[in-house]
Amino acid sequence: MKVLVTGARGMLGQDLCPILEDTGVFVIETDIDNLDITDEEMTKEVITKTHPDMVIHCAAYTNVDKAEEDFETAERINITGTENVAKACGALDIPMVYISTDYVFDGTKKTPYTPEDDTRPLNKYGLTKLRGEEEVKKYCEKYYIARTSWLYGHHGNNFVETMLKLAAENKEIKVVDDQIGCPTWTVELANGILKLLSMPYGTYHVCGSGSTSWYGFAREIFEQSGLKVDLKTCTTNEFPRPAKRPRYSVMENNGICRSWQAALHDYLQLRNV
Numbered sequence: 001m002k003v004l005v006t007g008a009r010g011m012l013g014q015d016l017c018p019i020l021e022d023t024g025v026f027v028i029e030t031d032i033d034n035l036d037i038t039d040e041e042m043t044k045e046v047i048t049k050t051h052p053d054m055v056i057h058c059a060a061y062t063n064v065d066k067a068e069e070d071f072e073t074a075e076r077i078n079i080t081g082t083e084n085v086a087k088a089c090g091a092l093d094i095p096m097v098y099i100s101t102d103y104v105f106d107g108t109k110k111t112p113y114t115p116e117d118d119t120r121p122l123n124k125y126g127l128t129k130l131r132g133e134e135e136v137k138k139y140c141e142k143y144y145i146a147r148t149s150w151l152y153g154h155h156g157n158n159f160v161e162t163m164l165k166l167a168a169e170n171k172e173i174k175v176v177d178d179q180i181g182c183p184t185w186t187v188e189l190a191n192g193i194l195k196l197l198s199m200p201y202g203t204y205h206v207c208g209s210g211s212t213s214w215y216g217f218a219r220e221i222f223e224q225s226g227l228k229v230d231l232k233t234c235t236t237n238e239f240p241r242p243a244k245r246p247r248y249s250v251m252e253n254n255g256i257c258r259s260w261q262a263a264l265h266d267y268l269q270l271r272n273v
């Protein structure tokens with residue numbers, strides 16, 4: 001089996017590609033220099049020439065706060081770029097996997113979101129990712145949309161590393177306690193994507209099982225790392241950011257991934273190797 005991965009040098013891509021290779025897949029790793037998804041001709045040409053059995057589309061504009069002021073770039077990469085990939089896949093009947101986000105939801109629900117729940121993004125990043133989902137559905141009959149959330153991995157800036165850095169530099173740390181979601185390790189997401197491939201095409205939630213606040217996530221990071229930190233809660237209002245976030249973006253994952261705590265344990269173990 002031959003799989004083309006876009007955004008292969010990103011945080012998810014760098015964990016996903018070796019995991020695919022370990023299962024015997026031949027991986028065509030692409031990123032902006034050899035497959036700029038905003039270039040329609042280039043996208044069509046690369047996908048047509050390499051003719052993979054599947055495309056896993058990880059490339060994206062992922063800076064949630066910056067997308068508020070730089071909507072044009074986010075739109076070009078997340079909507080037009082995804083449209084270009086979807087068009088090329090659809091024309092050749094190649095199955096496509098698109099990675100989406102919990103930020104497609106507005107966070108007003110009180111129980112975990114299912115893939116069938118209504119979407120209403122609160123921020124521009126979420127809006128571009130949702131429009132990306134629509135492009136995938138428009139052009140591809142064979143697609144998996146994998147919505148994930150609160151992603152961290154060894155190959156990118158992420159919340160776990162930020163907390164560990166803050167702990168080394170500060171006596172007291174304040175973390176937001178009124179946003180609830182599902183932390184997800186990139187390796188867990190990559191394994192979840194592999195599981196999807198034996199399931200019917202459609203939209204799925206691929207995130208850590210269980211849920212917590214950013215404060216709860218930080219507490220678990222410090223507990224599992226054996227660090228004593230004076231950790232205090234704060235509210236979203238006390239820590240304003242350009243992009244609005246859903247207060248509750250917990251997603252029902254139907255057991256596709258392990259508990260977020262178990263995944264964090266493995267992440268921290270590997271980090272220390």
Ligand SMILES: NC(=O)c1ccc[n+]([C@@H]2O[C@H](COP(=O)([O-])OP(=O)(O)OC[C@H]3O[C@@H](n4cnc5c(N)ncnc54)[C@H](OP(=O)(O)O)[C@@H]3O)[C@@H](O)[C@H]2O)c1
Binds near residue numbers: 057062
């Ligand atoms: N990170 C999260 O918390 C999170 C949460 C939910 C969903 N997701 C989704 O998960 C997926 C993977 O996220 P990630 O954190 O691995 O993202 P990432 O680290 O930002 O990786 C994205 C990759 O795409 C590349 N890229 C940007 N523009 C491109 C273009 N025009 N053509 C080709 N490649 C381009 C980036 O290159 P440069 O680095 O050079 O720009 C980068 O290598 C994305 O679809 C994201 O929306 C992420």
